[in-house]
Amino acid sequence: MEQRFALDGGVGALSVREEGPRASIAAERPDDGRGLYKAYLRGRGGSVLLGTMTPENGRLLVRRTFSLDELRRRGAWPVLGGAAEMAFSFQGEETPPQGWSWAEGGRLELGERTLRQSASRLGRILCRRDGEGLTLACPFEPEREFPFPELFCLGRIEGFGGRRFVLFSFDGRGRPILRET
Numbered sequence: 001m002e003q004r005f006a007l008d009g010g011v012g013a014l015s016v017r018e019e020g021p022r023a024s025i026a027a028e029r030p031d032d033g034r035g036l037y038k039a040y041l042r043g044r045g046g047s048v049l050l051g052t053m054t055p056e057n058g059r060l061l062v063r064r065t066f067s068l069d070e071l072r073r074r075g076a077w078p079v080l081g082g083a084a085e086m087a088f089s090f091q092g093e094e095t096p097p098q099g100w101s102w103a104e105g106g107r108l109e110l111g112e113r114t115l116r117q118s119a120s121r122l123g124r125i126l127c128r129r130d131g132e133g134l135t136l137a138c139p140f141e142p143e144r145e146f147p148f149p150e151l152f153c154l155g156r157i158e159g160f161g162g163r164r165f166v167l168f169s170f171d172g173r174g175r176p177i178l179r180e181t
Contacts, residue, residue, distance in 0.1 A: 001017070001018055002015055002016065002017040003015070003016045003017075003079065004016075005079070005080075005081045005082060006081075007027065007029060007039075007081070007082050007083055007084050007120075008042075008081060008082070008083040008084075008106040008116060008117060008120035010117070010120075010121070011029055011030065011084070011120075011121075012027065012028055012029025012030070012060075012084050013027070013028055013029075014026070014027045014039075014041070014079075014081065014082035015027075016041075016079050018068070021067055021068055021069070022065055022066065022067055022068065023065065023066055023067075023068055023071060023077070023079075024063070024064075024065050025041060025050060025063070025064050025065070025066065026061065026062070026063045027039035027041075027050055027053065027061070027062050027082055027084060028053075028059050028060065028061045028062075029053065029059065029060050029084045030058075030059060030060070031055050031058055031059055031060045033090070034086065034089065034090060034091070035086045035087070035088050035089040035090045035091075036052055036053075036086070036087050036088040037052070037053045037060055037084045037085060037086055037087060038050075038051065038052055038053070038084070038085055038087045039051065039053055039062045039082060039083070039084045040082055040083045040084075040085070040107075041071070041076050041079060041082050042076065042079070042080050042081050042082055042083065043071065043074075043075050043076035043077055043078060043079055043080055044075065044078070044080060045074075045075020045076070046074050046075030046076055047074075047075075047076060047083075048066070048071065048074050048076045050062050050064045050082075051064060052087065053084060060084070083106040083107070083120065084106075085104040085106050085107060086104065086123060086124065089124075096126055097126070097160050099128055100126045100127065100128050100137065101126070101127055101128075102124050102125070102126065102127070103124070103125055103126075103127035103136075104123070104124060104125075105118075105119035105120050105121070105122040105123055105124070105125050106119060106120035108125070108127070108134075108136070108174070109174050110170065110174040111170070111173050111174035111175040111176075112174075112175075114150055115148065115150065115151075115174070115176070118147070118148050118149070118150065119136075119148075122138060122147055122148075125137070125138055126138075126165065130169065131172075132171070132172030133169060133170050133171045133172050133177070134169070134170050135167055135168065135169045135170075135179075136167065136168045136169075136170070137158070137165040137166070137167050138165060138166050138168070139163060139164075139165055140157055140164045140165055140166045141164075146166070147166055148166075148168055151168050151176050154168060154169075154176050154177075154178055155167065155168055156179070167179075
């Protein structure tokens, strides 16, 4: 039996085929030429790195086989979905502002599915831990789509490093909160 899932953010697909005591897994996404991507399998209790995706016929692809016991031990069986995240950018690395670090949107522990999907589409996001919660800073450009449109009223604009960002704060459970500036 084969199951298919859209990768987080809707770009690419994950297929999982149960073959006796093993699972054959393939993840693919369009090759956008922007960098190297790693693919992950996600279950209720954790995620498993599938590996670095390699070019094949205009797409990026990774195939792996795992024992079902191994996936269960790692909290990734039954499978709930997957993600492909940029591990290395061909455009070079930008140093984050002091107190911030880069995080892949698809790997953030946000409390709602729609927020996780929005974060996945954003790619790299600046992240700062605030006690048990976190603050995300997304580049703000008025002519581009607003990051996290579902949180429009909770975003606040701040400038640092010569750029403007929209900041969103979340509590320890990944739920959006309103922070005073």
